[in-house]
Amino acid sequence: MTAWLDTATAALDAANADDPRRVEVDGETWPVELLYAHRMRAWLDRLYPEASPALRLAASAQHVRRWELPRSDYPEGRDGYLRWRTHLKRHHARVAARVLADAGCDAPTIRRVQALVRKQGIKSDRETQALEDVTGVVFLQHYAADFVEKHDDEKVVRILVKTWGKMSEVGRQASLDLDLPPRVRALVARATAT
Numbered sequence: 648m649t650a651w652l653d654t655a656t657a658a659l660d661a662a663n664a665d666d667p668r669r670v671e672v673d674g675e676t677w678p679v680e681l682l683y684a685h686r687m688r689a690w691l692d693r694l695y696p697e698a699s700p701a702l703r704l705a706a707s708a709q710h711v712r713r714w715e716l717p718r719s720d721y722p723e724g725r726d727g728y729l730r731w732r733t734h735l736k737r738h739h740a741r742v743a744a745r746v747l748a749d750a751g752c753d754a755p756t757i758r759r760v761q762a763l764v765r766k767q768g769i770k771s772d773r774e775t776q777a778l779e780d781v782t783g784v785v786f787l788q789h790y791a792a793d794f795v796e797k798h799d800d801e802k803v804v805r806i807l808v809k810t811w812g813k814m815s816e817v818g819r820q821a822s823l824d825l826d827l828p829p830r831v832r833a834l835v836a837r838a839t840a841t
Contacts, residue, residue: 651751652700658750659707660684662742666714680710686789690781694817701756702774705763706781708743736765769813780818783810787822791831800834807838 666678677685687706691698698706716738721727740761747757762768768775786794787810795803811819819839827835 649700652703655704655747655750655752656688656707658746659704659711659743662711662746663707665712668714680713683710683785684708686785687781690784690788690821691777694780694784694821695777698777699759699774701759702763702777704743704747704752704756704760705774705778708739708746708760708764709778709782711739711742711746713739739764776815777817779813780815780821783814783818784821784825786810787827787831787835788825791835792828795830795834800837803834804838807835811835811839 660681663681663684664678666680668679669676670679670682671677672682684707687709688703691703691706695702713735716731716735718728718731721731721734743760743764744757747760752760762772763775763778766775766779769779770776798806811822814822822835823839
């Protein structure tokens with residue numbers, strides 16, 4: 648990786664390190680979104696080792712400063728959730744642009760990272776699809792077990808059907824190869840059988 652990419656990644660990590668929420672993993676305490684960015688980059692390296700600099704930065708910016716727009720600030724239900732998700736994409740794109748500009752990134756790279764974080768061109772843009780694959784695998788490996796404990800099976804299956812539909816064969820195969828907890832594996836099996 649080039650020096651400017653290292654500098655830009657470090658700047659996004661610094662933005663994510665401000666997350667006041669903490670989680671302990673293997674005896675180490677992490678800011679929630681910094682850990683997420685590390686997990687995203689690790690899976691991007693595994694699934695798409697040839698990823699462009701913009702895609703690498705988008706993996707770090709996927710949830711940049713997410714805590715600034717908490718879900719609790721939006722109404723319950725599907726409409727509130729969709730508004731929150733729309734606002735998050737815009738928020739992440741704005742924050743990423745500011746952080747990357749301050750780190751010295753050029754304007755075309757910043758615009759490309761913003762498009763990727765907004766998930767523009769999913770299913771038609773190879774890099775947007777790659778980011779969606781990584782997002783799905785990271786969710787299944789690291790977050791699905793907690794998620795299924797908070798929601799009924801039917802809701803989880805509906806969400807997993809949508810997640811599966813957004814993934815390419817690369818993401819789907821990686822997901823099937825994961826060592827998932829039994830309940831998550833059973834719900835994934837139900838979702839992928841539909």
